Amino acid sequence: MSNTLERSFFARDSDEVAPGLLGTILNVGSLTGRIVETEAYGGAEDSASHAWRGETLRNSTMFGPPGHLYVYFTYGMHFCANVVTGSQGDPQAVLIRAIEPLNGWKVLRERRPKAHTDFDLTNGPGKLCAAFGINREHNGRDLTEKQSDITLSSDPSPSGIPSHPDSIRTGPRIGISRAVDLPWRFWLDGNLFVSKHNYSAKQQRHDKVSPRKK
């Protein structure tokens, strides 16, 4: 069950890798889950990307070789996980936005006590990192090392869980304020673990409140 994805899979543009990652398996320790939603982030030309203004200490993993994990900390409390794509020096990445767990429900539940339903365990980029225990220690890890405790593998359809072919849908990325019209969000049609089911670019908050004083 370990057919780990190889470097060549990741050495493509992020908008090609992002749909390609749908249906693949993320393995973190003994936990496994199926990726069901992703977003592509480009390099210099993508104003929504962390790499848009050039390399910094925070985003340096994006500038490294493809197939490594870029983990960042945001909103003072959440981690998000990306897979670096493209070629070395070309900062592209794919954000993992949602996962369908395949095992370990008890552990996931313990790490996500506020989840009301099973779907809430991993249906968001910050949620899945908490549930799978992904944090800053995982930043920069090479996902193609077969012996690693964090890898990506092609769908093995383990333990009788059927992997029927799903159709892929696309739409605008979520939670960004620039380049809101690019359709670089990808998800498996109808999958119940997808983070948002009715989302359009118009839902972006352009109405930022002017600073309140207190």
Place this chain on the structure above:
DNA sequence: CTTTGGATCGTCT
């Protein structure tokens, strides 16, 4: 059901 505001802190202006 939808909308709104608070939490909380590393990073960059």
Place this chain on the structure above:
DNA sequence: GACGATCCAAAGG
């Protein structure tokens, strides 16, 4: 000093 590639709970219809 402002703002997030977010999440959650409370308030509003």
